[in-house]
Amino acid sequence: MAATNLSSYMAVKRRLLDMFRSETFPGNKLPPEDQLAKRLGISLVTLREALMMLTLEGYLTKRHGVGNFIHPSALDPTNRVDQGFSFADTFRRNGRTPGMKMLFLGIEPASPALAERLQVQPESLLQRYETIYTADDHPGVFTISRLSLDLVKRPFRPEEQNWYIHECIWDHCGKKLAHSLNDYQAVAADEKVAALFELPKGTPLLYCEQLFYDVQDVPVLLNVHYFHPQHYGMRVLQNWNIGAQS
Incomplete structure (x- = not known):
């Protein structure tokens, strides 16, 4: 911890x-x-x-x-993604039972694009794992995670359930996460994601690239998330009261 x-x-x-x-x-x-x-x-x-x-x-x-x-x-928790630190938090607030399963765990060489984002050398080894997060056993979010293999101090295991990413990265890498930058866009479901979500290929999905930085502002982890349109929604409260005077 x-x-x-x-x-x-x-x-x-x-x-x-x-x-x-x-x-x-x-x-x-x-x-x-x-x-x-x-x-x-x-x-x-x-x-x-x-x-x-x-x-x-x-x-x-x-x-x-x-x-x-x-x-x-x-206070309405429905789909408030800014209320918690994991997908489980969101599912529970919506009255659903969360679940997760690691689908893949392996090593891959860093492509030039991944190397640039994670600030590692091209072709250096990355730890890659893929996870499906479920709500009442329905697929909600599919995530692909990548980080430098050099950072891994304790091996990841398929049976582990690491809901909270800050605890997971501390436990496996000894790194304290400071923040993430999240870039959202709409994409069409490719064959793999469509099969996982049981949707037609090409279905529009919300997609997010989430790059985590440590307290020294060094990139540590890159997650990409695909969100099922029926089982995971998003609502964010924007606070307009900052600095307001009474």
């Missing part, structure tokens, strides 16, 4: 979001922060960090000297 407080932050965030969804607050205003921290059994500092992140993510507005206000419209 990575040496990070991400897991504890996510736990506090989930508790707060569960509270927001299950309770009604007059005027959508939260109780005072000291009361809320005591109720949750956490420090005021931890609570304020979590509230700050939830504000940046668009769930709350903080009005200085007044309090914190919930946005119920932002």
